[in-house]
Amino acid sequence: MNDFPWLSVLLVLPLLGAITVALLPRGRDALAKQTALGFAAATAVLGIVLAFRFDSGGPRFQFTQSTPWIEAFGVDFALGLDGVALTMVVLSVVLVPLVILASWRDAERSGGTGVPPKRSVKTYFALILALETMMIGVFAATDVFLFYVFFEAMLIPVYFIIGSYGGPQRSYAAVKFLLYSLFGGLVMLVSVLWLFPLSSRKVSEGGLGAATFSFEELSGMTIEPTTAKWLFLGFFLAFAIKAPLVPVHTWLPDLAQQAPPGALVLIVGVLDKVGTYGMLRFCLELFPGAAQWATPVVLGLAVLSIIYGAILAIGQVDLKRLVAYTSVSHFGFIVLGIFGMTYAGQSGAVLYMVNHGFSTAALFLLVGFLIVRRGSARIDAFGGVQKKAPVLAGLFLVAGLSGLSLPGLAPFVSEFMVLTGTFTQYRVAAVLAAVGIVLAAIYILWMYQRTMGGPATEQVSGLSDLSVREKVAVAPVIAVIVVLGFFPQPVLNVINPSVETTQTVLDRPGFRPQITGDVAENGARP
């Protein structure tokens, strides 16, 4: 069964679901939702099966398959998963069915803020499934061109989800998102294009003899430093917009305010991870020298994101915007871990990507449930919710605490790893980043206090607690957050071999002159 095209099946299954759902007759909304959930669940099961079949001691890329696609460009339809990609794919496939379950009624409402838009319900779920295919594809692609194709194509379902099912300012948010992402993508396209003549150079000139976009072959190519810097910048800009890093983050809060909460889980929880994933995979491994050259600036941006994102989060009056800004802060941590260039930091960063996915998912899902109940996302529309809806409030507290990295919950482990890893290399950055933790306590606890604490206000008098469907949707996420808080090792076992490969690339002579034996030892193992 080793040759079985697992990833193609995984890729096609949600797409098939999207087409099926889209072709259902109008008015059969319930059937559309059930079909969508069925396909998403099947994909999730398949994804989890893959995770168990993954051999963490085996070759780096597993479940590989490759078919020539566009020979004129040297492009293969090549798929494969390493540890990092696997965790991201599993994160996606697990979240999608939960999101579908949680947003069972979202399509009938408009971003949860009044204005019933009378939109096609089945289209919403078809778009979610189409997005799932793109998300799996973007992580599974081992061909840079194919990665780019998924990276760009992914924007289209998101654009339609926000534009059609978002809040009152939805078209503004959708266009802003699309233009930011498209701009980043196009700049990356120049870099991708540039790889073509570089790889088709003769082997004696440092090329590969034939044009290719295969990631593994490209990572063995030597690129002249100045060129590498430009290429790095092209990739990095696209990923920084995606991640998003300050100062190119402004699309995210706008989008978060307008998007339906279910879709937000996927956008912030998974899709934005493509940015940090791309930095680790492409920026660092294809252009290690240039990455080293850019490190001080990137670390500066990361620290800026951590602190600036957190401060802005404190000041928000809209719950979804608030969570979006906390994510800007968290993405800062992830980038810090990646560009700290230490083993512990990068392992931690990847783990952080998983944990943040679940933690943000929990927050957005619960915020979504709150919005559904009140028809508003404003913090001052709530107060004393825990008196009326104790389960909702309790889960919200757990999700919130995971957002501030409380020990015992998953994000703590990863944040700790990132900070210790970075500290061995860049002390100032790590110390400044630690300020973000304090700020996180402020924005989470203050938000909790204003919405959940205190006496129940009149506004929330009619508030009901979570329904069974909502509990089923959010419970697995909370469970994962708790379990990973105590047993992160299974995930780390999958991640570590891949990060080790990245480290070997970075360890090539000349890239890390400043490491002393002592520090290297400290940063060597988590």
Next chain:
Amino acid sequence: MTPSRTAGAVLAQDIPAPHIEYGQIAPILVVFGVAVLGVLVEAFAGRRLRYPIQVPLAFAGLIAAFVWTVWMGVGDEPHLVAAEGALGVDGPTLFLQGTILILATVSLLLISERSRSHFTPQASALPGTEAEQRSATSGNTQTEIFPLMMFAVTGMIMFPAANDLLTMFIALEIMSLPLYLLCGLARRRRLLSQEAAVKYFLLGAFSSAFFLYGAALLYGYAGSVRLGVIAAELGTDAGSETLLLGGVALLTVGLLFKLGAVPFHMWKPDVYQGAPTPVTALMASCTLVAAFGGMLRIYYVALENLRWDWRPALWGVAILTMIVGAVVAITQTDIKRMLAYSSIAHGGFLLTGVVAASTDGLSGSLFYLAAYGFTTVGAFAVVTMVQDDAGEAAHLSRWAGLGRRSPLVAGVFAFFLLAFAGIPLTSGFTGKFAVFKAAIDAGATPLVIVGVLASAVAAFFYVRVIVVMFFSEPEADGPRVVAAPATAAAVALGVAATVVLGVLPQPVLDMAGHAASSMFVR
């Protein structure tokens, strides 16, 4: 021996009958023959019979020519210069001719639409007069468009094949004159249509004069209008440089006008807007292909050795074209004008392929032309479908909420727009990738960066149309979608080509690569 026979023998000796390879130039002859037949039908067939005769005739002619072209392409015969050197029948020519013929067939689907004709029954009736009303109520159909279109197509497939400047000029005129007329034949908004025709005619005549003047100067330089001779003369480093550079410059102006490259683009928005939409589709696809074909031949054959002189100039033109096309399109509120500016911007992207001046650049440009042509015809076909009482609802605001009312048509149009914007998995992306790759390979990286930035700007106005269609509320008395079968077929073909060339482009890329590998014959 009688005197007359002697005279005959002398004549035969002095003026040898030209040797014409009829097989090689059959596509041109077939389409031309159909055009002539069409004129005869107009003259002799009864009013009611004309339409049923003209339409099958036109389709048969285009398809026969297309099949012949494909057969020649498959046959892999040695490429040669036909008709005493006037026409070059080679890989790129066949690819371009095939592309033009198939795109013309799709455009013909739109033009032959009868249920809601786009053409005025009597062009000579002045707008707003009694004569116009009479002709409008008479129920007559305009059928002269078919021979006119066939003449235009004859010129188009001859233009990229022309191997000397005079043949090229004649092809240019055969192509342009019927188009000037066709532009003025719109059924509705006739003043706008006639204005477009006059504008196109005046400016077109002007640019033809530039072309001819340039050809004359080059003749002065090389002593021949043959492209191959000019190239050889360039190699010898003899002759007057003034004549050469002046000639090249004027020739370029004439060609750039046909492409609608900035700063010779002024006619495009007006003409595209005013012309009947099916004719706009024809011009936006086939004329563009033909014009680029001719341009590629001149620059790759005649002026290849002058590369260092013309490349900087074309760099500038390409950059200007991309930027102006993309930026000005943002302010447009009329769909057809917007598509016109989009076409200008795409002309700029195509020029990056010309600037590359390599086999890759040639094959990339060929692919781009085919891909863009199909998408454009499809997009204009959709424009003809969205109608209200006054004809096509061309104003962007009228399209509000179309996605709600007719999700399929709006979805298809959105797909075309995404293809224009160059989103992966559409033909637009593959085409852009192909020309940009060639340009980077040829060291024109700054040009590609400008191209990419222009693409980002262009994406804005494509996306804006999608916003209007899908994210805004429909008007109460909004336009309705009239889906006539022939138009629907044209749209379907456009969608199919856009998907296939985006997802599985390899066969067509192979064809373009194969066509380009032999380059142009001398």
